[in-house]
Amino acid sequence: MHLIFDVDQTIKLKQTVNGRVLIEKGVDMKLVLSLVALMMGGVIGGSAQAAVVYAGPTAEMATDSSFSVNFNSGMATTAALSFVLNGYASLDGQNFYEDDFTLTLNGTQIFAGTFNLGGGSDTTQAVVFSNPLGATFTNPTNNGTGICFCGGQETFSFAGVQLLAGNNELTFAYNSVADANHAGFQGLGDEGWGVQNVTVSAVPELSTWAMMILGFCGLGLWASRLKQQGRALTPT
Numbered sequence: 001m002h003l004i005f006d007v008d009q010t011i012k013l014k015q016t017v018n019g020r021v022l023i024e025k026g027v028d029m030k031l032v033l034s035l036v037a038l039m040m041g042g043v044i045g046g047s048a049q050a051a052v053v054y055a056g057p058t059a060e061m062a063t064d065s066s067f068s069v070n071f072n073s074g075m076a077t078t079a080a081l082s083f084v085l086n087g088y089a090s091l092d093g094q095n096f097y098e099d100d101f102t103l104t105l106n107g108t109q110i111f112a113g114t115f116n117l118g119g120g121s122d123t124t125q126a127v128v129f130s131n132p133l134g135a136t137f138t139n140p141t142n143n144g145t146g147i148c149f150c151g152g153q154e155t156f157s158f159a160g161v162q163l164l165a166g167n168n169e170l171t172f173a174y175n176s177v178a179d180a181n182h183a184g185f186q187g188l189g190d191e192g193w194g195v196q197n198v199t200v201s202a203v204p205e206l207s208t209w210a211m212m213i214l215g216f217c218g219l220g221l222w223a224s225r226l227k228q229q230g231r232a233l234t235p236t
């Protein structure tokens, strides 16, 4: 059986017995290269597209609760992550009625802080306790709400989080601080929280880009050399 690259840019599969052709199939090289280009476009385009892994919004939840979003990543990769955090009524920042927000990804905490989302007394209540991945958010101080009992929103953006191949779990949690200096749980009559628009988009690693470009160059070289030689290849 022979694989033949023809000068007319056709890959031919040909099987002969005693000089008699049993099978002869041709594939246009331009078609092959177009398909490869389309596949690459798909990989790149797919990576650039954001996937909404949870649209929401959740129902309003009381503090001292958590909410998890599970989603599947085809491979272990770096991804951008964003979501909207909703506050209802007088969800508090750092004051006597403080409520703290945390986010974990696959069991590792990637953010912790407190924000005035409708409850509080001044403009200095937004405090970030931990932000190892450098997330940004829309309203770092007071959320523009003051004391209004009218809730508020923060939009969080992470430029790069590490996803596992297969299932990944994001866990959002809100807890009221209960100690000698804090009031503790206030309940839905006073405050609530929720999330929506949880979006993940894969960011191709440099090595992935390099491998795709090298692969494409290699294919081009291979095609070019075969075209020059116009020779038959015999698979081993």
Ligand SMILES: [Ca+2]
Residues within 6 Å of the ligand: 090, 091, 092, 097, 119, 186, 190, 191
């Ligand atoms: Ca409150």
Ligand SMILES: [Ca+2]
Residues within 6 Å of the ligand: 090, 091, 092, 097, 098, 099, 176, 184, 186, 191
């Ligand atoms: Ca509170």
